Amino acid sequence: MKDNNVPPSIHTILALLRACIQLLDVQKGQEVHLTAVIWGLDHDMTVSSSIIDMYAKCGLIQEASYTLSIAPTRNVITWTALISGYADHGLSQEAVLEFTKMQSDGVPPNAVTIACLLKALNDVSAADAVGKLIEKIEGSAFESDPLVGNSLVGMHARFGSIQKAKSIFDQLSSRDVVSWNALISGLLESGAATDAIAQFKEMSKEKVSPDSVTFTCICKACGSLGDVENALCVHLEITKLGLGDDYFVGNSLSYMYANCDLLSEAIEVFKKLAVKDVVSWSTLIAAFAKHGPGSEGLNYFNQMKSEGILPNAFTFCSVLRACISVQALDTGRDIHMEIEQKGFGDIIPICSALVALYSKCGSLIESQYVFDQLHDPDILSWNALVSGYAEHGPCQQALKCFNEMQDKGVQPDIVSFAGVLKALGGLGALESGRGLHSKLSKHSLAVDPCIGNGLINMYARCGSLLEAEDVFNRLPIRDVVVWSSMIQAFGMNHEGGKAVGCFEEMQRQGVKPNCVTFTCLLSACSHSSLAVEGKRYFKAMRQDFGIIPLIEHYNCIIDLLARSGHLFEAERVCELIGLSSEGALSSLLTASCICGETELALRCFQNSVKNNMHDAGLYVLMVDTFTSAGRLTDALQIEDVRRYIGAFKKPAEAFIEIDNEVYGFIVGDKQTKDVKETLRSLRSGMKSKGNMTHLGSALTSSPYEKEASACEHAEKIALAFGLLHTPEGQTLRVTKNLRMCHDCHITSMFISKEKKREIIIQDKCCIHHFKDGLCSCGDMF
Numbered sequence: 196m197k198d199n200n201v202p203p204s205i206h207t208i209l210a211l212l213r214a215c216i217q218l219l220d221v222q223k224g225q226e227v228h229l230t231a232v233i234w235g236l237d238h239d240m241t242v243s244s245s246i247i248d249m250y251a252k253c254g255l256i257q258e259a260s261y262t263l264s265i266a267p268t269r270n271v272i273t274w275t276a277l278i279s280g281y282a283d284h285g286l287s288q289e290a291v292l293e294f295t296k297m298q299s300d301g302v303p304p305n306a307v308t309i310a311c312l313l314k315a316l317n318d319v320s321a322a323d324a325v326g327k328l329i330e331k332i333e334g335s336a337f338e339s340d341p342l343v344g345n346s347l348v349g350m351h352a353r354f355g356s357i358q359k360a361k362s363i364f365d366q367l368s369s370r371d372v373v374s375w376n377a378l379i380s381g382l383l384e385s386g387a388a389t390d391a392i393a394q395f396k397e398m399s400k401e402k403v404s405p406d407s408v409t410f411t412c413i414c415k416a417c418g419s420l421g422d423v424e425n426a427l428c429v430h431l432e433i434t435k436l437g438l439g440d441d442y443f444v445g446n447s448l449s450y451m452y453a454n455c456d457l458l459s460e461a462i463e464v465f466k467k468l469a470v471k472d473v474v475s476w477s478t479l480i481a482a483f484a485k486h487g488p489g490s491e492g493l494n495y496f497n498q499m500k501s502e503g504i505l506p507n508a509f510t511f512c513s514v515l516r517a518c519i520s521v522q523a524l525d526t527g528r529d530i531h532m533e534i535e536q537k538g539f540g541d542i543i544p545i546c547s548a549l550v551a552l553y554s555k556c557g558s559l560i561e562s563q564y565v566f567d568q569l570h571d572p573d574i575l576s577w578n579a580l581v582s583g584y585a586e587h588g589p590c591q592q593a594l595k596c597f598n599e600m601q602d603k604g605v606q607p608d609i610v611s612f613a614g615v616l617k618a619l620g621g622l623g624a625l626e627s628g629r630g631l632h633s634k635l636s637k638h639s640l641a642v643d644p645c646i647g648n649g650l651i652n653m654y655a656r657c658g659s660l661l662e663a664e665d666v667f668n669r670l671p672i673r674d675v676v677v678w679s680s681m682i683q684a685f686g687m688n689h690e691g692g693k694a695v696g697c698f699e700e701m702q703r704q705g706v707k708p709n710c711v712t713f714t715c716l717l718s719a720c721s722h723s724s725l726a727v728e729g730k731r732y733f734k735a736m737r738q739d740f741g742i743i744p745l746i747e748h749y750n751c752i753i754d755l756l757a758r759s760g761h762l763f764e765a766e767r768v769c770e771l772i773g774l775s776s777e778g779a780l781s782s783l784l785t786a787s788c789i790c791g792e793t794e795l796a797l798r799c800f801q802n803s804v805k806n807n808m809h810d811a812g813l814y815v816l817m818v819d820t821f822t823s824a825g826r827l828t829d830a831l832q833i834e835d836v837r838r839y840i841g842a843f844k845k846p847a848e849a850f851i852e853i854d855n856e857v858y859g860f861i862v863g864d865k866q867t868k869d870v871k872e873t874l875r876s877l878r879s880g881m882k883s884k885g886n887m888t889h890l891g892s893a894l895t896s897s898p899y900e901k902e903a904s905a906c907e908h909a910e911k912i913a914l915a916f917g918l919l920h921t922p923e924g925q926t927l928r929v930t931k932n933l934r935m936c937h938d939c940h941i942t943s944m945f946i947s948k949e950k951k952r953e954i955i956i957q958d959k960c961c962i963h964h965f966k967d968g969l970c971s972c973g974d975m976f
Contacts, residue, residue, distance in 0.1 A: 202234050205242060212245040221253035228262075244272040251280020256289075271297075271305050279311040306342050313346035348374065352381025357390060370401070376408045379416075388416040392425055405432075407441045414447035418454035426455050439467070446474050453482030473499075477510040484516035492517030493526060508542050515548040524556040547575035554583020559592075572603075578610045585618035588932065591857065593618035609645050616649035620656035623930035623957050624852040628653045629662075644672055648680050655684030657928060658955035658962050675706055683715035688962045689971040691723025698732075710742050717751035722961055724973065726759040753779040757786030762795055780806075784813065785934075785960075788820040789974070796820045800833075811837060811844040812934065819937070849909035850930045851917050860912040873915040881945050910939050910956060914946060926953045934959045944968050 203211075208231050215224035228246050231237040237246065243266045250259035263269060263277050274297040281290035294312050297304065304312075348367070352360040364370065364378050375398045382391040395413050398405065405413075410433050417426040430448060438444050445468045452461035461482055468475055476499040483492030496514045499506065506514070511534055518527035531549055539545050546569055553562035566572060566580050577600040584593035597615045600607065607615075612635065619628040632650055635641045641650065647670045654663035663684045670677060678701040685694035698716050701708065708716075713736050720729030733752050736742045749768070756765035765783050780803040787796035800817040803810070814837035821830035847862040866874070910931050917927040935943075935958040947954045948968030956963045964971035 203230060203236070205236055205239055208236050208242050209245055212242075212249050216249050216252045219253050221250070221255055224249045224253060238267055240268065240270060240272060244276045247273055247276040248279070251277060252283065254284065256280055256284065256286070260293075269300060269302065271302055271308060274300075274302055275305070275308040275311060278308060282311045282314045310342045310346040313343070313350045346377065349377035349381040352378055352387075353384045357382065357385075357387060370403070372403055372406050372409065375403055376406070376412065379409060380412045383412050383416050383419075388419045391416040392420075392422070404436070407438055407444050410438060410441075411443045411447045414444070414451040418451040421455050423455050423457065426451050426457070440469060442468075442470055445469075446478060449475060450478045453478055453486075456486045458482055458486060471502075471504070473504050473507050473510060476504055477507065477513055480510060480517060481513035484513050484520055487520060489517040489520030489523070493521070493523065506537075508539055508545055511539055511545050512548045515545075515552050519552055519555045522556055524552075524558060527552045527556065543569070543571075543573055544575070547573060547579060550576050551579035551583075554579050555586070557583075557587045559583055559587060572605070574600075574605055574608055574611070577605055578608070578614060581611060581614040582617070585614045585621060588621070590618040590621040591859070594622075609640070609643055612640065613645050613649040616646075616653045620653035621930065622850050622852065622857050623657050623928045623955070624850075624855075624857050625654075625657040625659060625928055626852055626855045627857070628657060630855065632666075641666070642669065642671055644670065644674060644677055648677050651677070651680045651684055655680075655687060656930075656957055656962065658688060658957065658964060660684060660688055660690065673704070673706070675701075675709055675712060678706055679709070679712040679715050682712065682719060686715060686719025686722050688964065689722050689973075691719045691725045691728070694719030694723075695725070695728055708740060708742075710745060710748070713740075713742060713744075714747050714751060717748060717755065721751055721755035721758055722972070724755075724759045726755060726761070729755040750779045750782065754782035754786075757783050760786075760790065762786055762790060762792055766795065766798075781813070781816075784816050788816050788823070791820075791824065793820055793824045793826070808840055809842045811842040814842055815844065845933065847909045848932045849913040851913040852928065853917065853920050858913070858916060860909045860916070862909045863907045864909070864912060866907075866912060866915075869919055870912060870915045873918055874911060877911075877915070877942065877946065877949075880949060881942065884945070884949075908936065908939050910935065910958075911942060914943065914954065918946070918950065918952075924951060926955060928955045928957075930957045932959065935963065940970065940974070944970055 208227060211227045212224065215221070215227060224246075228237070228249075231242055231246065236242050243262070247259045247262050250256070250262060259277055259280050263273055266273055274293065278290050278293050278297070281287075281293060290312060294304070294308070297308075348360050348364045360378060360381060364374065367374055375394065379391045379394050379398075382388075382394065391412065395405070395409065395416075398409070410429065413429050414426075416422075417429060429451070433439050433444060433448065439448070445464060449461050449464045449468070452458070452464060461479060465471070465475060465479055476495060480492045480495050480499075483489060483495065492514060496506070496510070496517070499510075511530065514530060515527060518524070518530065527549075531552075534540055534545060534549070546565060549565045550562050553559070553565060562580060562583050566576055569576060577596065581593050581596045581600070584590065584596060593615060597607065597611065597618075600611070612631070616628065616631065619631065628650075632641060635646055635650075640646050647666055650666045651663045654660070654666065663681070667673070667677065667681045678697065682694045682697050682701075685691070685697060694716060698708070698712070701712075713732065716732055717729055720726075720732065729752065733744065733748065736744055736748065753765045753768055756762070756768065762783065765786070769779055769783065780799050784796055784799035784803060787793075787799060796817060797820075800813055803813050807813070814833055817833050818830045818837075821827070821833065849860050850857050851860075852858075910929050913929045914927060917929070921927065935956060940963070943954050943956060943963065943965045945968070946952060947965035954963075954965040956965070961972060
């Protein structure tokens with residue numbers, strides 16, 4: 196037609212525009228628009244409104260608005276086309292503004308205009324802007340119009356006004372599938388998934404046949420609730436109606452099963468999809484990232500790309516979460532590079548996921564770098580950074596970020612508070628923790644399970660079990676996570692009997708333990724040398740609870756045997772199950788060092804360095820063992836090997852809180868005169884009572900240098916500082932980032948008896964309670 200210069204008719208232009216809308220082909224649409232202008236057909240009202248509709252549907256809202264502004268005449272059809280475009284793209288404020296202009300233009304709305312406007316209202320503030328319009332609609336002729344009535348139902352449901360939505364719905368003269376979809380989708384958008392499912396069942400009772408839109412909504416509702424029973428029924432009905440091949444229904448089914456943790460079913464649905472697009476692949480990747488194994492999520496990501504499907508923002512967020520779940524830092528770095536290459540680097544959710552990736556994998560320098568590139572970090576980015584520093588240190592940086600976040604006007608949420616509580620626990624900052632607890636209680640947040648869990652952990656790590664128990668007892672809902680935290684709290688404070696009692700009470704309350712619960716319980720038995728109880732619970736895991744022991748459970752049982760003095764039995768367990776776990780071998784090495792089993796310690800050391808030759812802690816333990824056995828030449832050889840391969844020791848740090856301020860000390864720090872004098876006095880006092888300095892791994896040239904080196908240990912400096920700046924009799928709480936050495940342990944016992952102070956020291960292994968010259972760990976640490 197164009198080649199023969201045949202002028203198109205209005206019907207031809209309209210048909211071409213409809214095709215462009217269906218294909219979302221804005222380039223062809225612009226060509227059709229140009230053709231209409233050339234032949235003077237753009238002045239036709241129908242053509243003009245179709246051009247506006249084409250631009251709006253294709254996402255070029257500004258072009259749609261401009262086309263309307265230059266139109267010779269504007270009627271209800273052209274205005275409605277533009278308002279509909281804003282509504283389709285969730286631009287509620289802009290839709291309301293155009294509606295106001297339409298009224299100023301003297302153009303009265305029709306039912307379609309009102310329906311589009313109501314669809315655009317996706318928040319309460321937008322609804323308030325047209326409150327008078329809503330009042331006019333209700334009780335007018337418009338309200339009886341099915342299109343407007345359905346839109347009113349959907350709007351009120353979205354705003355959470357469920358009773359109002361149902362009231363209007365019940366008054367509709369005709370309730371077809373569109374009406375039910377408006378109610379169900381509105382309820383789902385407002386977060387009322389349970390109500391959405393209930394209305395779906397009512398729809399079935401009224402013999403209204405659901406369509407693909409209905410099932411798309413209900414699949415999402417079942418998935419969000421993890422409702423397996425209803426999910427299976429919904430799938431059965433979809434199959435009966437022959438809608439399983441529908442693109443939207445198929446993807447929604449996959450989403451539903453994935454979120455119900457039915458990954459086999461999700462994969463089965465995925466395989467049957469006629470068209471597998473980026474949404475289909477991303478749904479599966481997100482499922483494996485959430486429920487595991489994350490490695491499968493990475494496999495699907497690579498397979499998706501090999502089939503020529505380009506990832507979108509949601510895909511990248513999901514695959515980064517999969518990297519986090521399996522601690523695949525290097526893979527995450529490769530994906531980060533791909534994100535930058537494909538131009539996704541400025542998208543906030545992706546940046547937040549990158550901050551989380553690096554922080555949760557312990558690379559805080561990279562996490563901070565990504566965070567610093569953000570112009571306006573959201574709460575997710577702040578939380579990822581706070582949680583990362585709280586988990587991997589330095590904990591003071593977590594507190595700094597928490598304060599900065601509030602200074603920037605970002606209000607903390609539950610996750611923020613949980614992160615900062617973890618940081619306070621890591622610093623042993625009990626007074627600051629109590630202050631935050633008080634603030635949380637004033638806002639009724641202390642009873643939230645997540646916050647309650649954080650408070651229990653914080654008090655436990657500060658050695659205040661009574662306060663941890665008080666938080667636990669006040670929680671209105673105690674799920675398996677909270678019970679497990681309380682068991683862990685008792686365990687790390689060497690109250691194994693109470694941990695066992697807590698576990699038994701948990702069962703009496705009808706709460707089913709999970710694999711994490713048993714890790715906490717077995718660890719508690721280990722720390723208190725409850726060998727009989729630990730073995731019994733380890734056996735009961737599989738027999739009574741159907742839980743298959745994981746590597747961390749075997750680590751605990753080996754640690755239990757080692758701490759109980761059954762070193763060679765622990766070694767046999769390692770050999771029998773072929774376990775080369777760093778945790779198990781490290782536990783056995785530590786126990787061998789304490790019990791003076793030098794040859795066993797050497798075998799553990801040799802196996803351990805095969806797994807991680809750069810772990811300086813292994814060399815320190817072996818040096819300690821040889822030194823204690825008088826084998827100084829062997830100790831020096833181990834030290835030479837450590838230096839040769841570059842296994843650098845992390846500087847020991849210790850923290851003490853005084854008057855709500857945390858003070859930090861590093862091993863070898865230059866000491867003030869009063870601290871130096873206090874340490875000298877303590878050393879003299881120990882000598883006079885027959886407590887000689889334990890030389891340990893201080894491989895210096897003379898006994899005097901060894902003694903001086905031992906006095907420079909971070910926790911000793913912190914204790915001396917605490918003795919100088921706190922009243923007599925006050926409990927001293929110190930936190931150390933590494934395992935406590937034997938000499939500092941002896942010194943702490945001496946101080947507790949000589950100065951009549953209770954001393955609580957949190958180190959890498961446990962919480963030590965020193966009182967009257969004794970320690971709660973029983974010298975097994």
